[in-house]
Amino acid sequence: MxxxxxxxxxxxxxxxxxxxxxxxxxxxxxxxxxxxxxxxxxxxxxxxxxxxxxxxxxxxxxxxxxxxxxxxxxxxxxxxxxxxxxxxxxxxxxxxxxxxxxxxxxxxxxxxxxxxxxxxxxxxxxxxxxxxxxxxxxxxxxxxxxxxxxxxxxxxxxxxxxxxxxxxxxxxxxxxxxxxxxxxxxxxxxxxxxxxxxxxxxxxxxxxLERRPANQRVLAEAAQLIKEKKKPLLICGGGVRYSEAAAEFKEFAEEFKIPFGETQAGKGSIVWDHELNLGGIGVTGNSAANKIARDADLVIGVGTRFMDFTTASKQLFQNPEVEFIGINVCEFDAYKMDALPVTADAKLALESLTETLKEADYSSSYQNEIEEVKAEWLQESERLFNLEYNADNFTPEVAGHIDEVLTEFNADTESVLTQTAVLGELDKLLADDSIVVGSSGSLPGDLQRLWRPKKPGTYHMEYGYSCMGYEISGSYGVKLAAGDKEVYSMVGDGSYLMLHSELISSIQEGQKINVILFDNMAFGCINNLQMSQGMGSFGTEFRYRNQESGELDGCLIPIDFAASAAAYGVNTFTVKNIEELREAVKEAQKSEVSTLIDVKVLPKTMTHGYDSWWRVGVPEVAKKDSVKKAHQELENEIKKARQY
CATH class of the missing domain: 3.40.50.970 (Thiamin diphosphate (ThDP)-binding fold, Pyr/PP domains)
Structure with a gap:
């Protein structure tokens, strides 16, 4: 040797x-x-x-x-x-x-x-x-x-x-x-x-990479189960993307008229306006997918882990006859939700099921439900894309706090922008083959509900871990993979402050990325969560410490993110209205080096839940009646959720 x-x-x-x-x-x-x-x-x-x-x-x-x-x-x-x-x-x-x-x-x-x-x-x-x-x-x-x-x-x-x-x-x-x-x-x-x-x-x-075929006995069971159901729902998970099974998934949905919702990892496998595409599903999903999910008598998960955001903490599917099929190359994931496990490559499993169900001349029993919920959501999304702040959108307790914050925020920034209106404008401005990258905060919810991928592979969301700090580093990695396509990092101010060092690496390597930084001077997503569960705003807004009270309830901390990034050699812009946003994106598209657009967005102007629920640990014992009320609501919702 x-x-x-x-x-x-x-x-x-x-x-x-x-x-x-x-x-x-x-x-x-x-x-x-x-x-x-x-x-x-x-x-x-x-x-x-x-x-x-x-x-x-x-x-x-x-x-x-x-x-x-x-x-x-x-x-x-x-x-x-x-x-x-x-x-x-x-x-x-x-x-x-x-x-x-x-x-x-x-x-x-x-x-x-x-x-x-x-x-x-x-x-x-x-x-x-x-x-x-x-x-x-x-x-x-x-x-x-x-x-x-x-x-x-x-x-x-x-x-x-x-x-x-x-x-x-x-x-x-x-x-x-x-x-x-x-x-x-x-x-x-x-x-x-x-x-x-x-x-x-x-x-x-x-x-x-060996494509694992499904066991024929299990395939026959799955086909038989589908044939017995009238209102099945597909879930397009990340496995559809990684298996490169989008064509087979689309054919399966079209052939049997089965609508589908998308997970964060699966979104973008099929373009947003496909007639059977209901969009994002679950906690960060929209009303179209979640309403169909509520009444579905069969859920076919393809390449999904059925995580709590997808299943709305196992409470989304309310039909008493609902059953589950899990198509996944990973046996561990295929068994989740007590599903009939089809442990196989997504592409091969869908091909086999399509062939079997064609022979049975199967079709779902949906009438006009799909078109109706899609039309309703389209109208709602257009409203969000044109949203101006209105205190009537919130409960009186929260609205009172928001009015105070908005007055202070507007005085510091002169901004009139809502977060959803910014996303609506970006949807129009970015090229169809641009890739958007995200991971944490309120933006993943807004993007799963509202973003409209016009070409496959242009939506890149890390939400299995929802790791703050992934957005800019991830965009750099995506750019290395995507070549000449424009890459846009959708990042909140809190996540940007945690980790943006690879922005410098993108400059060093000549790999241009575009950072769209949504600055609302807060960990806004978690601020929403705490206030929705009866708490006040505590430790989530970016405020100076009040030297008299000793609490973090002083003035908001304004940060000029554009100025800080400019020191790295990044082209930067600060945006406070739609006209400035349009001009900044136009100039960023011309730039040959990485850019950062510091968008000052009004707090509390992100999207909120649509026909879904998320289980969190609300205290059983508290002094505030609002927290006690939230705990009782939690107990009521738990009764509606599956236990395994």
Missing amino acids: STIKLTVAQALVKFLDNQYLEVDGQEKKFVEGVFTIFGHGNVVGLGQALEEDSGDLIVRQGRNEQGMAHAATAFAKQNNRQKIYACTSSIGPGAANMVTAAGTATANRIPLLLLPGDTFASRQPDPVLQQVEHPENYNITTNDAFKSVSKYWDRINRPEQLMTAAINAMRVLTDPAKTGAVTLSLPQDVQAEAYEYPEEFFKKRVHH
């Missing part, structure tokens, strides 16, 4: 450069490159290997470990999980920064390869800089924190261990049923140790 002497780091780089994925007969390079932030735990190990011979891997410098890992996640998501970037960090805080991103990738079922440095396997010297010591267990390091958020975790304590670890990493990363974050911890001394690796370890490896 011929061998080649390499360090662990050099061998890992060489191995990653030779990984390929075959999908439906098309072969592509799987590992595009490596995001790096170097420190003492990886710079002279993995860093040296990348400097000496990175092969065809593209090495990109990050600014924040969490941010670069979000960018890698977004890149993989936009590529339908068929291409990845690896991410390497130093030990300690650099590694710990990536834990949040690992959770984001795993929750969303997106492949993410993390290569954090680790303490010395030899334990000489000891303890090292940035080491967290555990006196009762010396095997524990910072990197053990990745275990709960990784689908595969390993620590390479000896050079020869790299081979099984690397192959297992690829096994998980390329498996659509198992994929998520994969963490290979690399002790800094081991990175530099050499070994005579078999040359065949570095051969070109082609991993095959």
Whole structure:
């Protein structure tokens, strides 16, 4: 057996450069490159290997470990999980920064390869800089924190261990049923140790994305169940997108006249104005999808995890005869909601079910219900797109607070913009192939309800983890995947303040992104939640501390986000009315570098719930009658929800 002497780091780089994925007969390079932030735990190990011979891997410098890992996640998501970037960090805080991103990738079922440095396997010297010591267990390091958020975790304590670890990493990363974050911890001394690796370890490896067919018995059961139902509803989940099954999903819906709602991950697989597309479903869904869901006697989830926002905390489906079918390549997800599990690739399962039901000449029994709810929602969405603030939209208690806030906000900003009106204008202004990116706050709800994808693949929402800070980092990763398409990060002021460092990376790399920053001087989404459950506004608006009362109830804190971003070399605009918004978007589209549009939007002007409910933990005991009332309402709603 011929061998080649390499360090662990050099061998890992060489191995990653030779990984390929075959999908439906098309072969592509799987590992595009490596995001790096170097420190003492990886710079002279993995860093040296990348400097000496990175092969065809593209090495990109990050600014924040969490941010670069979000960018890698977004890149993989936009590529339908068929291409990845690896991410390497130093030990300690650099590694710990990536834990949040690992959770984001795993929750969303997106492949993410993390290569954090680790303490010395030899334990000489000891303890090292940035080491967290555990006196009762010396095997524990910072990197053990990745275990709960990784689908595969390993620590390479000896050079020869790299081979099984690397192959297992690829096994998980390329498996659509198992994929998520994969963490290979690399002790800094081991990175530099050499070994005579078999040359065949570095051969070109082609991993095959095998489309799993459904069990014929289960398919027959599913077909029989559908035939017994009159008002089925499809749910288009992320699995439709990742399986590239949009055509099969659309054919299935059209052939049997079955309407469909969209999850955040599934939205955009099919254009918004398809006659059977009801739009977003669940807590952040609209009235069309939720009204049909309420009466459906069968729910067919395709590639969805049936998370609480999709099912309205299991309370959305009120027909006493309702049953569920779960079509999912992941068996764990297929069983949710006590569904008949069709554990299979979405494309193959839909093809088989279509063929079987065609033979039975099946069709749903909907009459005019679909057209009626769609027309009603279209009228409501147009109202929202042209919305001006009106205190009558809120309860008296909340409206009184809003009037005070709006007076103060308007004095600081002179803004007259509502959040939904801004989205309506952006819907008109952005090119049809532009990609919008979001993740957290009130914007995901507004976008799931109101955004109108006119081309497939132009809606990119991370909502499996709803991770604040993903938006700008994710937009950078999407841009790396999308090439010449314009990418727009839809981000709130709170999330922007948490993490926007990869905006600088986009400037460095010449990868233009557009940041639409919605500034309402608050964690507005959570402010809505607390006030809707009987609380006052507490700790969610951005206010100075009142030196007399000692509370955070002083004046609002105005921030000139455009001025701060301009210092990075970003083209910036501040917007307070529709005319300024139009001009800013027009100029941003001409720009060759990243842009930021600081949009001052009036608080409380986002969308709110439509025929749905979200279960949160309202206290059983409280001094305020409004909280007691909210708890009683919670108890009443729980009775309507499914228990499993």
